[in-house]
Amino acid sequence: MSAADTTRNIAGREAAPPRPLLHVILVRPETMTLALLILAVIVASQLSPFFLDINYILRSFTLSAEFAIVALVFTMVIIAGEIDLSPAANMALSACLFAWAQASGIPMPVAILIGLAAGLAMGALNAFMVIALQLPSIIVTIGTLTLYRGLAQIIAGDKSIRVPDWFIGIDKVLVLGIPVPVVIFVVVSLLLGLILAGTIFGRQIYQIGTNEVAARYAGIRTRRIKLVLFLLMGLVAAVAGMMTASRLGSVRYDLGLGGELQMVLMAMLGGTYIFGGRGTILGTFLAAWLLVVVSTGMTVANLLPAIQLTVLGVLLIVAIIATNFIYSRTQR
Amino acid sequence: MNALRSILVRRETGIAVMIVLFTVVVSLYKPQFFTLNSLRVILLLTPLVMIAAMGQMLVLVARHVDLSIGSMLGLSAMVTGMMFRDMPGIPWGLGFVVAIGIGALLGLVNGALVTLFRLPAIIVTLGTLNLYRGLTFIVSNARQVDRQFIPSELKAMSQTSPILGIPWIIFMAFAVALATYWFVMHTRVGRQIFALGSNPVAAPLRGIKVTQVTLLVFAISGALSGLAGIMYASRWGFVNPSNTGFGFEFQVIAAVVIGGVSINGGVGSVLGVVLGVLLMGCVAAALPLLGIPGTAQGAIYGAVILVALLIDRSVRQQGIAGLRIARA
Amino acid sequence: MLKKSLIALAAGLALSTGALAQDKIDIVFIGKNTGNPYFDSLTKGFVEACQKIACNFEFVAPATAEATSQIPFIEAQIQRGVDVIAISPNSPDALNQVFDAARAKGIIVMTVNGDITGNESHRDLTILPTDFTKVGADQIEMVGSLIGYEGEIAILSATTEAPDQNFWIKGMNEAIKDPKYAKMKLVATVYGDDQPEKSTSEMEALLANYPDLKGVIAPTTVGVAAAAQVVQSRGVAEQVNVTGLGLPSEMRDFVKDGTVKAFQLWSPYNEGWLAAHLAVDLKAGKAKNEVGSTFEVPDLGTITINEGNSINTQSSLTTFTAENIDQFDF
Numbered sequence: 001m002s003a004a005d006t007t008r009n010i011a012g013r014e015a016a017p018p019r020p021l022l023h024v025i026l027v028r029p030e031t032m033t034l035a036l037l038i039l040a041v042i043v044a045s046q047l048s049p050f051f052l053d054i055n056y057i058l059r060s061f062t063l064s065a066e067f068a069i070v071a072l073v074f075t076m077v078i079i080a081g082e083i084d085l086s087p088a089a090n091m092a093l094s095a096c097l098f099a100w101a102q103a104s105g106i107p108m109p110v111a112i113l114i115g116l117a118a119g120l121a122m123g124a125l126n127a128f129m130v131i132a133l134q135l136p137s138i139i140v141t142i143g144t145l146t147l148y149r150g151l152a153q154i155i156a157g158d159k160s161i162r163v164p165d166w167f168i169g170i171d172k173v174l175v176l177g178i179p180v181p182v183v184i185f186v187v188v189s190l191l192l193g194l195i196l197a198g199t200i201f202g203r204q205i206y207q208i209g210t211n212e213v214a215a216r217y218a219g220i221r222t223r224r225i226k227l228v229l230f231l232l233m234g235l236v237a238a239v240a241g242m243m244t245a246s247r248l249g250s251v252r253y254d255l256g257l258g259g260e261l262q263m264v265l266m267a268m269l270g271g272t273y274i275f276g277g278r279g280t281i282l283g284t285f286l287a288a289w290l291l292v293v294v295s296t297g298m299t300v301a302n303l304l305p306a307i308q309l310t311v312l313g314v315l316l317i318v319a320i321i322a323t324n325f326i327y328s329r330t331q332r
Numbered sequence: 333m334n335a336l337r338s339i340l341v342r343r344e345t346g347i348a349v350m351i352v353l354f355t356v357v358v359s360l361y362k363p364q365f366f367t368l369n370s371l372r373v374i375l376l377l378t379p380l381v382m383i384a385a386m387g388q389m390l391v392l393v394a395r396h397v398d399l400s401i402g403s404m405l406g407l408s409a410m411v412t413g414m415m416f417r418d419m420p421g422i423p424w425g426l427g428f429v430v431a432i433g434i435g436a437l438l439g440l441v442n443g444a445l446v447t448l449f450r451l452p453a454i455i456v457t458l459g460t461l462n463l464y465r466g467l468t469f470i471v472s473n474a475r476q477v478d479r480q481f482i483p484s485e486l487k488a489m490s491q492t493s494p495i496l497g498i499p500w501i502i503f504m505a506f507a508v509a510l511a512t513y514w515f516v517m518h519t520r521v522g523r524q525i526f527a528l529g530s531n532p533v534a535a536p537l538r539g540i541k542v543t544q545v546t547l548l549v550f551a552i553s554g555a556l557s558g559l560a561g562i563m564y565a566s567r568w569g570f571v572n573p574s575n576t577g578f579g580f581e582f583q584v585i586a587a588v589v590i591g592g593v594s595i596n597g598g599v600g601s602v603l604g605v606v607l608g609v610l611l612m613g614c615v616a617a618a619l620p621l622l623g624i625p626g627t628a629q630g631a632i633y634g635a636v637i638l639v640a641l642l643i644d645r646s647v648r649q650q651g652i653a654g655l656r657i658a659r660a
Numbered sequence: 661m662l663k664k665s666l667i668a669l670a671a672g673l674a675l676s677t678g679a680l681a682q683d684k685i686d687i688v689f690i691g692k693n694t695g696n697p698y699f700d701s702l703t704k705g706f707v708e709a710c711q712k713i714a715c716n717f718e719f720v721a722p723a724t725a726e727a728t729s730q731i732p733f734i735e736a737q738i739q740r741g742v743d744v745i746a747i748s749p750n751s752p753d754a755l756n757q758v759f760d761a762a763r764a765k766g767i768i769v770m771t772v773n774g775d776i777t778g779n780e781s782h783r784d785l786t787i788l789p790t791d792f793t794k795v796g797a798d799q800i801e802m803v804g805s806l807i808g809y810e811g812e813i814a815i816l817s818a819t820t821e822a823p824d825q826n827f828w829i830k831g832m833n834e835a836i837k838d839p840k841y842a843k844m845k846l847v848a849t850v851y852g853d854d855q856p857e858k859s860t861s862e863m864e865a866l867l868a869n870y871p872d873l874k875g876v877i878a879p880t881t882v883g884v885a886a887a888a889q890v891v892q893s894r895g896v897a898e899q900v901n902v903t904g905l906g907l908p909s910e911m912r913d914f915v916k917d918g919t920v921k922a923f924q925l926w927s928p929y930n931e932g933w934l935a936a937h938l939a940v941d942l943k944a945g946k947a948k949n950e951v952g953s954t955f956e957v958p959d960l961g962t963i964t965i966n967e968g969n970s971i972n973t974q975s976s977l978t979t980f981t982a983e984n985i986d987q988f989d990f
Contacts, residue, residue: 050739063732135641138397138454139595143641146582147634153627158821160727160753169757250753253627254726264458274452300736305694305723306469306573313463317456321449364868373864377857469723474694478909479885491893499893568856569889570910573695574723575856620850620858620865625820 029271029323033286036269036315040290044297051300058182060296061289062171062247065181066091066240067259068288071266072185072192073236075284077229078267079196081209081276084126084233085141088259089148091241092251094119096152098242099161099251108164116238122148123234127227145260153253160250170246181243185288188236193281201225209276265312266291269319273327343592346643347607351614358618365621372497376490378613379505380405380560380567382606384584385591386512387439387553389605392588394549395529395597396453400442401557402580403464406573408434409561410468413477413571424483431562432555438464439554443547453550461581472573479569490567501563506606508556513602525549530598586633587612590640612636684714685943686742687936689772690733691721692750697907698881698928699748701990702773705932706746713940727751734758737767744768744939746787749776752823756782768942768949772935773928775970777823785949785969787935789926790977792824795879796831798924798977799904800841803875806901806921810843811874814866816887816904818854818880828879847873852883859886867891867900878904884923888914908980908988915985924977929990931973934960938971 045052061068070087077084098115102108126144130137173180196202207215208222216222245251268274269290270283294315298308359366384401391398408431415422415430438460445456479487489500516522524545528535535542557577565571591608593600615636619629689706691699703719710717720737722729727750737745738761745762749755749771759769759782768784775786803813815832817825829849836846847870852859859882866873867890878884884904888911891897897919906923914920937957941947947955954964965971980988 048740050736050741053739056735056739060732060735063735129638129641133642133645135645136595139589139641140638142582142585143634143637145634146586146630146637150629150631150634153630157625157627158819160751162753172757247757248728248754249756250751252727252751252754255728257726258724261458261462264455268455274455295732296736299720299732300739302688302718302720302736302740304469304474305721306466306474308466309462309723310466310470313459313461313466316459316462317445317451320451320455320459321445324449324451362869367868370868373861373868377861465723469694472695475700476695476697478697478912480909480912569885569913572697574693575695616857616861617864620862621868625851627820 027326027329029326030280030283030286032319032322032326033270033283033290037286037290037293040293040297044293044301047297047303048301051297055177056300057293057296058179059171061185061292062179062181064262064288064292064295065171065179065185066244066247066256067262068185068266068284068292069181069188069243070233070237070240070259071263071284071288072188072281073229073233074263075267075270075272075279075281076192076196076205077233078272078274079209079276079279080205080226080229081212082130082137082226082229083141084137084230085260085264086122086126086145086148087233087237087240087263088256089145089152090119090122090234090237091244091259092253092255092257093122093148093152093155093241094238095241095245095251095255096156096161096253098238099163099245100155102163103161108167112242115242116235119234119236119238119241120231121234122237123231126234127230130230131223131226149253149257152255156251156253158253160252162250163245167246168249170243181247184243189281189285193285196281205229206277209278211277262291265316268316268323271319271323271326273323274320278327343643344601344604344607347591347604347611351607351611354611354614354618358614358622362618362621365618368497370617370621374610374613374617375498375502376567377616378609379501380563380580381583381587381612382505382609383508383556383560383563384553384580385588385605385609386508386602387549387556388584388588389512389591389593389600389602390516390525390549391453391553392593392595393529393597393600394525394546395532396446396546396549397457397585397595398439398442398550398553399454399457399581399585400438400460400464401553401560401584402577403461403468404435404438404554404557405561405564405577405580406571407438407464407468407471407561408432408558409564409571409576410472410477410573412562413482413565414472416483417477417481424485427483427486427562427565428559431558433558435558435561436551436555439551439557440547442554443550446550447543447546465578468576469573472571474573476573477565477571482565482569482571486562486566487569490563501566504563508559509602509606516602521545521548526598528597532597582633583612586637589637592640608640684716685744685940686716686718686740687744687746687939688718688720688737688740688742689932689935690730690737690745690747691719692748693725693729694721694723696721696725697909701907702748702928702932704990705929705934706936707932709933709936713937714944715936715940717936722750725750727754730755731758734762738762738765741765742767743943744770746770746772746935746939748773752776753779759783768939770935770939773931774824777827780968785965785971787931787938787971787973789928789931789972790974791972792827793831794976795828795905796833797835799828799877799879800832800835800844802922802924802979803877803901803903804841804844806903807844807874809841812845812847812870812872813875813877814847814870814873815849816859816863816866816876816878816880816883817849817851818883820851822854822880825879832877852878852880852886854880854882856882856886859883860890863887863890867894867896873900875901875903878902878906880905881907881910881925884920885910885914888920892917892919905977906980907990908985909990911980912985915980915982918982922979922981924979926974926977927990930960933957934963934971934973938963 094115097118098111101114102111129135129140171179175183204220266287270287272279412427412431446453493499524540587608591605706717771783771786850862852862876887878887884906887902891900903923905925954962
């Protein structure tokens with residue numbers, strides 16, 4: 001608790017008079033996300049009578065659960081003032097390495113370790129270029145995004161690599177009627193949410209994103225924290241890649257293609273501030289559901305995918321306008 | 333001053349040397365790479381990228397980025413193609429006006445969102461990337477415009493040549509590059525883009541109308557994407573709602589970054605970008621000649637972007653002051 | 661344009677409301693991706709069949725043809741409770757799990773225009789456009805007749821792992837051993853990944869690497885159009901004969917100006933027509949999904965279900981030339 005007090009002192013927020021509780025709750029981007037989520041559920045159930053079925057929604061969520069899990073870490077990276085567009089490509093490359101290893105006779109546990117190590121190594125490469133070489137993370141990760149997927153394509157070619165039957169079907173395993181990937185997503189959300197909101201480490205991430213120079217003067221080891229975040233990103237992406245492999249039963253180089261857009265969407269719709277320093281895990285958590293409801297609702301109504309693209313594009317722009325607006329009001 | 337200039341010059345010479353080295357090495361293995369015909373092939377791979385790269389360069393120099401160019405290309409090509417299909421007998425030259433006009437309009441929307449709401453361009457254009465692609469599907473009813481509907485005069489621009497067997501569209505691409513060079517070197521607005529990008533905070537103090545300049549660079553980027561769109565129809569003879577322009581932004585951004593335009597704004601040169609585009613064209617033409625499977629292309633592009641970034645960084649370290657005069 | 665789509669929309673509404681009246685089965689066709697002209701023609705076969713027989717038809721497709729992009733669409737059809745899912749699969753194995761889920765719900769899963777080779781047990785049956793074992797030989801004969809059975813030929817294919825194309829290429833390599841083709845030599849097989857840009861560079865590279873090339877077979881619609889465009893723009897159509905499998909709508913110009921003398925394909929329309937009739941017959945119990953059983957399809961005659969529950973829409977390829985190309989509107 002004392003740590004939280006200190007950080008608040010640094011931010012100089014104590015000077016401002018306390019706002020009424022209702023105001024605090026209402027004028028938050030997460031509230032907007034929640035409202036949109038409720039609205040989306042209503043619209044989707046109007047669009048198609050087949051939509052409102054909790055099992056179907058859960059099943060549909062498993063199709064995006066891997067991205068959603070990575071999006072949670074992605075949110076933390078953005079809050080720290082950086083960005084990493086490479087995790088979807090990372091998922092593909094680590095899954096390809098893992099599948100290729102086990103297909104060439106390496107025992108399964110070792111193959112899994114190879115996949116995880118690959119994910120970590122990719123995170124480390126990003127971290128090296130961004131932290132040690134001081135290159136802008138946006139362009140570095142556009143480069144590594146192309147590179148990682150390109151390497152996956154070299155390893156796997158255009159074929160798909162099968163995984164053993166017992167490894168297939170993580171999304172079909174239910175815990176209390178809920179598919180395992182959804183359970184993992186909820187657990188990771190709780191964990192990262194607690195870390196981000198309740199620990200010194202979490203507060204420091206916000207500090208770095210708000211003002212990196214000030215954070216460094218305040219004695220925060222900014223480089224180390226960013227390194228941890230990039231490595232965590234790599235590791236979680238590798239896990240997500242293998243979860244996808246289990247769901248699909250085979251791995252191709254185009255696994256998770258375009259996933260970076262979904263992750264950006266989840267973070268932005270959840271009210272994460274693109275310039276860093278603001279955002280919550282709760283927001284991304286809600287936004288992941290929002291995105292699934294929107295796309296599932298439109299798919300089950302057999303709408304053209306074109307309309308989905310359009311709606312997603314508009315949603316992204318609207319969300320960021322709203323977020324910016326809300327933050328500019330609450331700033332003072 | 334001389335020392336500074338030599339650093340700047342090195343960036344372009346660096347790319348030029350890479351092109352020469354690459355050509356020599358490939359030609360040693362495959363002598364047919366070093367022929368006039370292969371020059372023609374390389375040049376034919378580049379015009380669309382070169383035109384869009386000029387717009388992207390201006391956007392990057394102004395410290396923004398435009399990810400929506402592929403979708404703007406697709407939408408303006410689609411509308412133009414549908415016009416040719418549904419209004420037979422319309423003068424084919426009008427296609428250029430329509431394509432460029434639509435592109436400029438879409439670019440203005442990007443610019444307006446960025447300036448009016450003070451939003452980061454990367455997110456805005458990521459949104460419009462999807463939005464414009466979706467609109468392309470909607471206006472076209474998800475149907476391709478087949479080659480019989482594209483006017484033969486337009487298709488001929490990619491095939492007939494005024495000189496040396498080099499088709500018209502290549503000359504057009506270089507004309508756009510020259511015009512851009514003139515714009516950034518010899519107009520006040522052109523220079524203001526650089527001043528704005530190198531120091532956005534000070535720009536208004538120096539009398540730069542930030543809103544107008546920002547709107548202008550996005551409109552130019554859109555207009556040039558539109559031009560690239562009608563040239564796509566000329567080059568490939570069809571317009572497809574999902575393929576036309578898909579993934580184009582990565583090619584263009586890669587070429588521009590290789591060409592030495594800094595992602596941090598304020599720095600970039602037309603010559604560098606032209607060379608960057610040509611280098612990418614050389615690589616694309618050489619891979620099949622060497623029998624390297626297409627599957628390796630992605631990794632090579634990625635590696636090239638990262639190497640270009642490293643070069644960029646070493647240049648930056650040698651003199652921040654040099655950046656200021658790196659205008660064109 | 662707007663007017664046209666409004667009329668189409670009104671017609672669609674009228675159709676779907678009319679459909680509720682009787683006992684019609686629901687068929688959905690999931691294409692590889694939207695905006696693919698090939699599927700326009702295939703879909704037309706479904707639509708026109710369902711105007712005549714007892715079925716409701718819908719076409720959906722993802723925006724991109726990536727391996728997993730069809731999964732949410734299949735899930736949605738399961739949820740909607742359709743009777744038959746016809747699909748042109750984007751992946752030979754990534755769809756296995758979701759196919760199983762659909763079949764567990766009693767939905768008939770038929771792959772159309774391409775099969776999930778190696779995973780046939782996950783679908784009910786497949787409708788192929790033609791007898792794939794003959795495609796290779798037909799194409800070799802076609803290019804042979806164009807070049808006078810003498811000289812170097814090359815193949816410009818889709819992706820390196822495209823299962824159908826690889827099967828045909830194997831057939832071509834077998835067929836060319838025939839003494840009839842002794843003076844022909846297959847010098848290279850290259851892959852343009854079904855992208856116009858890449859196919860063009862590969863074709864340019866072929867011309868540069870093999871100056872004596874006489875013929876090119878491109879057994880893919882994107883590749884054959886790109887190859888034709890290259891020989892047209894270089895003005896070498898007299899020396900290099902381009903042929904392959906192409907869509908008449910995309911090849912018409914090349915055939916008319918003499919760049920391409922002849923190419924082949926089948927009728928995508930008939931595939932859709934056949935699939936719809938079979939689906940209705942299967943659900944009504946008029947046809948049985950058993951190897952060797954037969955059923956009748958108007959205009960196409962008696963169709964037999966072959967080994968591996970596979971059906972050929974037509975027995976051999978159709979050849980398109982300047983004389984007949986205007987008779988085809990796809």
